[in-house]
Amino acid sequence: MEELLGKLREAASAETVSFQRILQAVEDTSFLPVLMVPALLVVSPLSGIPLFSSICGLIIAFVAGQMVFGRHHLWLPEAMxxxxxxxxxxxxxxxxxxxxxxxxxxxxxxxxxxxxxRPVRKGCELACMTCGLAMPLLEIVPFSSSILGLAVLLFSVAMLARDALFMAMGALLMLTALSLPFYAINAVAAVML
Structure with missing residues (x-):
C-alpha cells in the first residue's frame, strides 16, 4: 500500500492530474491495484469535492465488474x-x-x-462492484462514500493478501454504509412527526 501511495505521489507532480494519469502510475496490468486507487482516493479528504465520490464509485464499479465477468484486460471510458x-x-x-x-x-x-x-473471491468482486454502484446514489449522505471506499479497499487487500479477516471487515463496513440512508430517513421522519 505504501508503494502504491508513492506511485500516486509521483503522478501528482504537475499542477493538475487526470484520473488516466493516476491509473497509469500504477503501471500494473492487475485489476486489484487499479481497484485500490479510486478506493484510496475516496477515503481521503478529496471525497468532499462535489461529484468526486461518484466518479470514483463508477470507476470502482467498472473495474470490479470486469473482474466479475473475467476480463483479462482493463478498459475504462475516457469520460471518466x-x-x-x-x-x-x-x-x-x-x-x-x-x-x-x-x-x-x-x-x-x-x-x-x-x-x-474462488467462490468467496467472486463474492468480494461483486461486493466491490455493489459499493462502487452505490457511491453515486449515496453521495448526499455524509461519509457514506468514504465508508464504502474503505470497504472496497479492505476487500481489495483481502483478495491480494488472501486474508479472510479483511474480507469480514470490508463486509461489515459495506453493510454499515448501505444502512446509513435508512437511519437518515428514520431520523428525518421522527423529526417531522
Whole structure:
C-alpha cells in the first residue's frame, strides 16, 4: 500500500492530474491495484469535492465488474478517466491516509487464507462492484462514500493478501454504509412527526 501511495505521489507532480494519469502510475496490468486507487482516493479528504465520490464509485464499479465477468484486460471510458483534479489536493489527501496504508501493510498477513478461494473471491468482486454502484446514489449522505471506499479497499487487500479477516471487515463496513440512508430517513421522519 505504501508503494502504491508513492506511485500516486509521483503522478501528482504537475499542477493538475487526470484520473488516466493516476491509473497509469500504477503501471500494473492487475485489476486489484487499479481497484485500490479510486478506493484510496475516496477515503481521503478529496471525497468532499462535489461529484468526486461518484466518479470514483463508477470507476470502482467498472473495474470490479470486469473482474466479475473475467476480463483479462482493463478498459475504462475516457469520460471518466479524462477528469482532472488539482495535484496539490491529491498530495494532501495521500499524506492524510499514509497511516492507513502503513496499518494495512503491517496487518494483512493472510488470516484464514483457506476461506479466500474462488467462490468467496467472486463474492468480494461483486461486493466491490455493489459499493462502487452505490457511491453515486449515496453521495448526499455524509461519509457514506468514504465508508464504502474503505470497504472496497479492505476487500481489495483481502483478495491480494488472501486474508479472510479483511474480507469480514470490508463486509461489515459495506453493510454499515448501505444502512446509513435508512437511519437518515428514520431520523428525518421522527423529526417531522
Amino acid at each position: 478517466t479524462g477528469k482532472e483534479i488539482r495535484a496539490r489536493r491529491l498530495r494532501d489527501g495521500l499524506d492524510r491516509i499514509a497511516g492507513l496504508a502503513r496499518w494495512l501493510d503491517r496487518n494483512a498477513t493472510g488470516h484464514g487464507s483457506w476461506a479466500m478461494r
